[in-house]
Amino acid sequence: MKRNNWIIPIVSYILAGFSFFFGSYDPFWNFVNLDEELRTPLTIGISILILLVGHFINTLQVEEKLHSDVNELKMHMNQLPNLNSLRILPNGDEGVNYLSMRIREARFIRNTRIPVGSSVAYNTTYAKKYISETKKILKNKDVIFKDIIVKENIELANELIQISEKHQSKYQYKELHTYGKGFLNFMIIEDKFNISEVVFGWPTSETQGYREKCFISQDSELISLFITIFEELWNA
Known part of the structure; x- marks a missing residue:
């Protein structure tokens, strides 16, 4: 995997960590007037959602790279001589x-x-x-x-x-x-x-x-x- 393919996972981990940390910030929840019993599950849910989105985007990148590599391999194979020929x-x-x-x-x-x-x-x-x-x-x-x-x-x-x-x-x-x-x-x-x-x-x-x-x-x-x-x- 190329180095730039790690950018999306790393960013998603950072955002998920920030979301989890920010979920413990009471003044924010007080400002949005959210009940205390909903704050913890919502914080965890947002963090998981961020991770899933990051994983999904990264999977798309990997599949696109794999598809590109397969097409390149096919192109090179088509350029090879027929093994059945002399x-x-x-x-x-x-x-x-x-x-x-x-x-x-x-x-x-x-x-x-x-x-x-x-x-x-x-x-x-x-x-x-x-x-x-x-x-x-x-x-x-x-x-x-x-x-x-x-x-x-x-x-x-x-x-x-x-x-x-x-x-x-x-x-x-x-x-x-x-x-x-x-x-x-x-x-x-x-x-x-x-x-x-x-x-x-x-x-x-x-x-x-x-x-x-x-x-x-x-x-x-x-x-x-x-x-x-x-x-x-x-x-x-």
């Missing part, structure tokens, strides 16, 4: 940067980590940041992280397992032995606010893997599709 990042490196921030709130992660040869193994501007955040999130014992990898990432996966075991989180990986060029990597994130989204891009190409755009969506049907793909790969 948000497009200009390249895979920006996608890695986005994941570095997004996984900080993650509760359950399904990820594919399928490079083509060692030449594309995280040679990006935000690579170290992404790996660092991955290790950091595994220090949270409530996190579940499933990774589908290839042999080039075994060393990293084993390091993540050690971190997970030390901090009692749940990191698991499955190695994919056969895959072809053109595989599209993705990560499905469920965060601690029960919001799910899928981030996909990073095609298995030595020349285009990190140059291609990345896509982000919270569309439930699209997320369901990628979960199905992940589970098929995980159980293969």
